[in-house]
Amino acid sequence: MSPIDVNDHDALIAALLPAVREAGRLEMSHFTNGVKFEQKADRSPVTAADREAEDILLAALASVAPDVPVAAEERIAAGATCEYAKRFFLVDALDGTRLFIRGKPEFSINIGLVEDGKTRFGLIYLPPSERLFVTRSDGFSYEAKLSQKDELPFAAMQFKRLVTRKPDPAALVAFNSRGVGSASAGLLATLKVQDTRPLGSSMKFCLIAAAEGDLYARFGETYEWDTAAGQAILEGAGGSVTKLDGSLLTYGHFERGYRNPYFIAWGRQPLWRGGESELAAPRA
CATH class of the missing domain: 3.40.190.80 (D-Maltodextrin-Binding Protein; domain 2)
Incomplete structure (x- = not known):
């Protein structure tokens, strides 16, 4: 992969999809075949899937955005530091580790881009349901299916724009x-x-x-x-x-x-x- 302009969210999504798909496959393999875990210094659990999926995502980010720092959960837990940066990525390769360990299909892959303290880009993938949520170049959010069984490229995917509902105070x-x-x-x-x-x-x-x-x-x-x-x-x-x-x-x-x-x-x-x-x- 070649470096891209991270402000072009569609290009960023397209470049990251293969790694996201690979990380999803890996997590589902661990999830279905049994999960072993250990405790980190803060006594929170971590699994091989957390670390292996993070390695996949960090390698992809290093390829497509080599000049943008990354703060990733397991890397930080292992002692890495990430000093102030105007723009940086935040990565949680397996959000919901405790539920993952308990066999509940409520975990996700999170990649966010921050600039000047505000979140500018988001990608969340739910491996158990293959639901992908992203912000695109037009500034709006979308959902699509990201199958782990094929290699369908970004350009061929069908995206549905997301719009929140108006809250009903009597039925929240x-x-x-x-x-x-x-x-x-x-x-x-x-x-x-x-x-x-x-x-x-x-x-x-x-x-x-x-x-x-x-x-x-x-x-x-x-x-x-x-x-x-x-x-x-x-x-x-x-x-x-x-x-x-x-x-x-x-x-x-x-x-x-x-x-x-x-x-x-x-x-x-x-x-x-x-x-x-x-x-x-x-x-x-």
Whole structure:
């Protein structure tokens, strides 16, 4: 592969698809044949699939964008550093490792591009369902099927533009991480959410972008590689991702180890803003 202009999102997608497809195949092979794992220094689990898929993606990025730094989850966990850069990639080659280990098909491949603290490009692939979500050169977000059985090129793929749905305050649907804290439960109570659906990985951003839900509140630890691609895709479909005060979730916070503050992903604009202490107690 030859270097490309990363501002040309269609060209970037086309260049990365072979590696994304290969990483998806590898992850599904591990997923169906049994998963062994170990603990990292922070006591979170890691598998061979995490590391092998990351190697595939990093090799592709080094080929197509050799001058753009990359902050990748397993590389950072192994001690690599990524100092301030105006533009850089964020990669989580297997988002949802705990669910992957437990045999739940709720994991994803995330590649985000950040510039000046804002997420500019997102690619998320869900290997179990072969659903691909991307931001394209026109600034909008799209979904397509990326089959692991063929080598269909980008130009031959059929993309459907994504548009979030207008929220109905009387029938809100929220996606949650499988471990839900009392603060996020309090927000759902405050908003009188009628339907909550536990779901793993960055799938939550994608399904809101695809008009299958209205919000996702995360009041727990996450990292920038968990959210950058999803935020780009959700914003390209008409949504937003904000901190509790309603300001935009931003990137490149190397000084705090890439950790995100608490945030809420919305199908449109925020329906609530404030502080954690203002949230109602969870409903019984």
